[in-house]
Amino acid sequence: MNEPLSFDVSLLLGEHSNLTDDVIFAFQPQENKLLFLSAAFEKVWNMPREAVDSDLSLLINTVHPDDRLFIINAFTAIQQTKQKQRIEVRLMLTDQQEKWIGVNAYLTQYNGINTIIGTATDITAYKEYGNILYKFANKKNAILDILSHDLVSPIGNIQACARLLLKHAGPDGDEIVNKMLNIITENSERSIKMIRDLVNKEVLESSEVPLIMQRTDIIQRIAEVIEQYKRSYHTIKQQIAMVSNVNSLYINVDETKFMQVINNLLSNALKFTRDTDEIKVIVEDGEAAVLLKVVDTGVGIPADMQPFIFDKFTKARRPGIHGEPTTGLGLSIIKTIVEWHKGHIWFESAEEKGTTFFVQIPKNNQ
Missing domain, CATH: 3.30.450.20 (PAS domain)
Structure with missing residues (x-):
């Protein structure tokens, strides 16, 4: 005192x-x-x-x-x-x-x-300014996801086609055609590496920024993230929805980092769900904690990979079903961010039945 x-x-x-x-x-x-x-x-x-x-x-x-x-x-x-x-x-x-x-x-x-x-x-002006920055950050994240999803997949297909043509042409094929096919293969590989390096760098740098805790309406923020995905992925066919037992829910979090958790889990769900699959973000307001679930009906996580999912540079990393890249760092960083908020993350998964990630954050986490 x-x-x-x-x-x-x-x-x-x-x-x-x-x-x-x-x-x-x-x-x-x-x-x-x-x-x-x-x-x-x-x-x-x-x-x-x-x-x-x-x-x-x-x-x-x-x-x-x-x-x-x-x-x-x-x-x-x-x-x-x-x-x-x-x-x-x-x-x-x-x-x-x-x-x-x-x-x-x-x-x-x-x-x-x-x-x-x-x-x-x-602090009204400060909060409004923060909202503007948050929306720009959302757009940036969506662009990065587009790079890793909408670009890597077609470029990978181009690379695969060029290699197949080279294989069929053989060493005795047209020299100019073979040369062009090699150029296509090399440039495709270089482009994919550049996209992966960019995504990896962004994930690492954003995880190193110190926490700035503030009261945030996570219902509103999650709704904005889902809407951004729907707008940015012009070819998206999966259904994404939010289910909540409250219309507004304020908790004390680092807004940017906490939404990185949601972004990462949604991005993973999109990578491992087919076009006919469904993804839900469920928010449950409890007495002492908030429970979030990201549920998909996708391909699931193989049983032999599950013990290593949260490891740094995990050997459980794998490309998405459309060839989307992975850093092997995403879930490790997400687990760290959740623990910084004094929370807990876990999952349940079965092959060909889907995966549910659970994120529990205490309301009093100061």
Whole structure:
């Protein structure tokens, strides 16, 4: 716990509040009393401070209904653990405007009474900017998948055809034709290697970026990923759908990395399902954890490969049924990312019946 405040809290916070656009507050939960609220509150909340002073319930009512229990639990945790908390919540203001607020708060003593002191910052622009970056990242991932799926397969077919023609032509065939066929074979091989190197490099580099945890609506994000796949794969014939028992579900994750998990599992499902197969992403909201399932009705994982699926540079790696490349790193990296989120990943599979990957993430994974 921090040292007790030695002089008037209003004087201490009032002087600092003039130097920042952040909302500064001091609150005594046991007394249900707001000791201080800086003038910046009126700009962020679009309401006078006097209204909150006379009725604190107005303040909690400005929080988005889906986030109210979350912020109450966070402030309870501050009192119980005496640890600083950083949280993000949404506001629903009177004009139906939605804002994101980042709250930093800690527990101290004022006149012998537990007092929570903190700041609230309008992070709406930051969140919107993050959404733009996320959408661009989604497009980039889709392009990489197209490179590994829609390009490698036809180039591989070209290479195979050229080799077959060379075999039938034999050493006594037309010299110019043989030369052209060799050029086709070599360039096809070089192109496939370049695509594989690009995909491998992207997977490795993206896995090395540190975690940046933030509250994310994973239902919305998964829906966006599925929609991106449907738009990007113009030749896709597999059915992809999401099933969820809730319409919105916020958990604390590194958005980019966590969606890399979903992207990788969906990409693998597409590689090993036939055109008539079906892929589902199932989201189940539990009391303490969220369970995600990526289910396909594809070719399944051979029993002798299953013990090595999560190994780095696994000997279980194999090309997709259309010749799509594999790094042998994907599931190893995905397992690491899930464990960074204090989660657990496992699978069930049977040959010619399909595969289900399970990802369980605790709700309180800070």
